[in-house]
Amino acid sequence: MEETWNRAVKGLSGVMGFLKLSPTEEDSPQAAAAAEAANADTLLPDEKEFQHAAKTNNLDTMERLFKKNININAVNIQKRTALHFAVAGNHISAVDFLLHHKARVDKADMHGLTAIHLAAWSGNLDIMLMLIKAGADQKAKDQEGRNVLHFAAQNNNVRIVDYFIQDLQLKDLNKPDEKGRKPFLLAAAMGHVEMIDELIFLNLFTLEKDNEGNAALHLAAKNGHSEVLEVLLQQWEKIDEFNQNGETPFHLAVEGGHEKCADLLLEAGSDINISNKHNSSALHIATQNGHTPLVNYLISKNIDLGAKHQQKNSPLHLAIIKNNLSVVNNLIDANHDLNSLDERHQTPLHLAADLGNVEVMEMLLRAGCDLNTVDKQGKTALAVASRSNHALIVDMIIKAERYYTYKREHLQTDGDLSNDDLSFKQDHSLQTKQIRSSLWNLAYNQLKVQEWKKLAQFWKFTDEQMKAIEEQWTGKKSYKEHGHRMFLIWLHGVLMAGQNPVKHLYEDLVKGGFKPLAEKIRTENNAGTDSKKCTIS
Numbered sequence: 001m002e003e004t005w006n007r008a009v010k011g012l013s014g015v016m017g018f019l020k021l022s023p024t025e026e027d028s029p030q031a032a033a034a035a036e037a038a039n040a041d042t043l044l045p046d047e048k049e050f051q052h053a054a055k056t057n058n059l060d061t062m063e064r065l066f067k068k069n070i071n072i073n074a075v076n077i078q079k080r081t082a083l084h085f086a087v088a089g090n091h092i093s094a095v096d097f098l099l100h101h102k103a104r105v106d107k108a109d110m111h112g113l114t115a116i117h118l119a120a121w122s123g124n125l126d127i128m129l130m131l132i133k134a135g136a137d138q139k140a141k142d143q144e145g146r147n148v149l150h151f152a153a154q155n156n157n158v159r160i161v162d163y164f165i166q167d168l169q170l171k172d173l174n175k176p177d178e179k180g181r182k183p184f185l186l187a188a189a190m191g192h193v194e195m196i197d198e199l200i201f202l203n204l205f206t207l208e209k210d211n212e213g214n215a216a217l218h219l220a221a222k223n224g225h226s227e228v229l230e231v232l233l234q235q236w237e238k239i240d241e242f243n244q245n246g247e248t249p250f251h252l253a254v255e256g257g258h259e260k261c262a263d264l265l266l267e268a269g270s271d272i273n274i275s276n277k278h279n280s281s282a283l284h285i286a287t288q289n290g291h292t293p294l295v296n297y298l299i300s301k302n303i304d305l306g307a308k309h310q311q312k313n314s315p316l317h318l319a320i321i322k323n324n325l326s327v328v329n330n331l332i333d334a335n336h337d338l339n340s341l342d343e344r345h346q347t348p349l350h351l352a353a354d355l356g357n358v359e360v361m362e363m364l365l366r367a368g369c370d371l372n373t374v375d376k377q378g379k380t381a382l383a384v385a386s387r388s389n390h391a392l393i394v395d396m397i398i399k400a401e402r403y404y405t406y407k408r409e410h411l412q413t414d415g416d417l418s419n420d421d422l423s424f425k426q427d428h429s430l431q432t433k434q435i436r437s438s439l440w441n442l443a444y445n446q447l448k449v450q451e452w453k454k455l456a457q458f459w460k461f462t463d464e465q466m467k468a469i470e471e472q473w474t475g476k477k478s479y480k481e482h483g484h485r486m487f488l489i490w491l492h493g494v495l496m497a498g499q500n501p502v503k504h505l506y507e508d509l510v511k512g513g514f515k516p517l518a519e520k521i522r523t524e525n526n527a528g529t530d531s532k533k534c535t536i537s
Contacts, residue, residue: 047074054082054098057091062098072103079109087115087131090124095131105136112142120148123157138170145178153183153199156192165202174204180211188216188232191225196232205235213243221249221265224258233268240270246277254282254298257291266301273304279312287318292326295319305336314340316348320360328360338369345376346384353385353393358425361393365400365424386468394472395485396424398465399492406497422496427488435501438521439491443484446517452483458512459490 043051046065050072053061062082066072073081083103086094095115099105108114116136119128128148132138141147149170152160161183164170176182184206187195196216199205209215217236220228229249233239240248250270253261262282266272275281283303286294295315299305305315316336319327332338339347349369352360374380382401385393403424427436443452456466469482494501502522509518 042077043074044070046070048076050074051076051080051082051085054091054094055085055089057086057089057094059093059097062094066101072098072101073107075107075109079107081107083107083115084109084113084118087118087124087127088122090122090127092124092126092130095127099130099134105131105134106140108140108142112144114140114142116140116148117142117146117151120151120157120160121155123152123155123160125159125163128160128163138164138168139173143178145176147173147175149173149183150177150181150186153192153195154186154190156187156190156195158194158198161195161198161202165204171204176208176210180209182206182208185210185214185216185219188225188228189219189223191220191223191228193227193231196228200231200235207236209243212245215241215243215249217241217249218243218247218252221258221261222252222256224253224256224261226258226260226264229261229264233264236268239265239268240274242277248274248276250274250282251276251285254285254291254294255289257286257289257294259294259297262294262297272298272301281315283315284313284318287315287322287324287327290322290324290327292324292330295327296330299330299334305331305334306340312343314342314348316340317342317346317351320348320351320355320357323355323357323360325359325363328363332363332367338364338367339373341373345374347373347375347381349373349381350375350379350384353381353390353397354388356385356388356390356393358392358396361396362423362425365396366422368404371397371401371404380464382464382468386471389472391472391485392426394468395426395489398461398468398489399424401462401465402460402489402493403496406493410497424492427492432491432495432501435491435505436488438502439487439505440484442517442521443487444480446520447480447483449479451514452479452486455483455508455512455514456486458508459486461486461489 046068047070050062050065050070051074053059053065073083075081081104083095083098083105084107086098105116106114114136116128116131116138117140119131139147149161149164151157152164164173174182177186181189182204184196184199184204185208187199207215209218214222217229217232217239220232240250242248247255248270250262250265250272251274253265273281276285280288281304283295283298283305286298313321314337316328316331316338317340319331338349341347342351344350346354347369349361349364349371350373352364371382372380375384379387382394382397385397403422447455453466456469466486469485470478472478472481474481491501494504506518506522509515509521
């Protein structure tokens with residue numbers, strides 16, 4: 001009985017409310033107590049005990065209480081009688097007892113559910129026959145406009161459907177409910193292959209749509225029922241029809257993360273690049289919902305990676321917004337346009353800079369995106385990061401700008417420069433610990449105000465780069481931090497060029513007019529780690 005109740009919860013709001021006949025482990029003690037108190041207000045003690053006996057198929061108690069002339073048709077707060085409970089529990093003996101003692105067979109609960117609906121849901125044909133023999137209304141509807149055929153179809157009770165259609169010839173039960181769904185659509189939504197096959201055999205197959213414009217194909221795809229989808233596709237011609245939300249079955253399969261369904265639809269001829277009413281493609285939808293396997297699948301099927309002019313964001317923009325690193329990486333590997341523009345004329349790099357996302361920034365910089373594109377406000381990604389006060393991002397972009405400038409300038413003479421170990425993140429490696437310590441001491445204890453700028457200009461930092469570094473202001477001694485960051489950015493470039501940082505620093509300090517400082521640096525590093533082995537990690 002418990003399994004039947006749990007399954008009912010998935011699809012029937014009315015049955016869901018009814019079949020929660022007793023507290024479950026999901027109910028709190030307070031809720032259980034409240035339910036008991038509510039019943040106590042509508043049922044006499046003997047009536048309450050009688051309903052419980054019907055629920056548990058306790059015939060002795062039912063017989064004893066009946067002899068006390070209790071009202072066997074008494075209703076609880078949900079307007080449920082003992083017959084409701086007996087039928088819901090598949091208790092044939094209790095049902096037989098109640099019917100023989102003139103229980104009201106068509107009493108509806110607060111959701112409009114009668115005993116015949118519950119028999120159709122549970123699939124007990126014996127109880128169904130007993131109810132019909134007792135005069136149950138075979139065409140009764142609940143508040144959602146569903147009759148026995150709807151309930152049987154939704155819970156895959158083929159015998160019940162066969163009985164009403166073939167034995168009783170009640171084909172007029174095959175009507176839409178209040179949501180516009182015939183039994184065929186309900187079976188498709190629940191994924192019942194056996195029921196779908198039987199309804200097709202009984203000529204109850206339909207291409208009709210519900211009130212939201214969903215046909216059976218939409219509902220099966222939305223809920224990931226690939227086996228039902230395979231059957232339906234044999235009957236379908238137009239597989240890319242839109243529902244009222246502008247979604248095709250393919251869109252719904254992707255939105256739900258159902259790769260098998262998406263694959264079946266594509267094999268049947270669905271357009272992989274078709275857009276919904278929001279001008280989003282399947283790739284946008286999969287990315288938006290974080291379905292990484294489906295993103296990979298769509299990429300493998302050569303879906304269009306570009307963003308059309310009416311789309312607000314490219315898939316790469318969406319992946320960055322969702323911080324889905326795996327999708328970002330896969331889109332980059334698939335040669336997604338790194339410099340695509342969103343509605344604000346921002347590239348993915350602008351977006352990552354604005355969000356302060358170090359990992360995404362690393363991926364984009366390593367991939368070689370355009371660092372100079374400006375948004376609608378005329379700002380580069382560097383300016384955006386600076387405005388957003390993301391110091392780490394600012395430094396990463398400056399490192400990248402200087403690295404790619406060096407690479408262009410030395411393309412012919414230094415063609416062996418490799419990107420294999422390329423990184424623009426903050427350096428924490430042991431190999432550079434000694435030189436980084438010296439640079440920290442130099443910045444915080446040796447340089448005076450404005451001297452870091454003098455060195456930055458000597459090392460060809462641009463005005464925009466120095467302005468971006470200086471934007472992060474923490475007080476009168478901010479120049480110390482500015483100088484330290486400038487040194488680390490310089491160190492990154494020297495190491496990527498394969499040069500000795502200590503020797504290079506000494507020579508540049510001398511050339512820049514800082515000879516006493518140069519001598520200190522050389523002395524500090526003479527006993528340190530072999531700086532020629534310094535690498536970026």
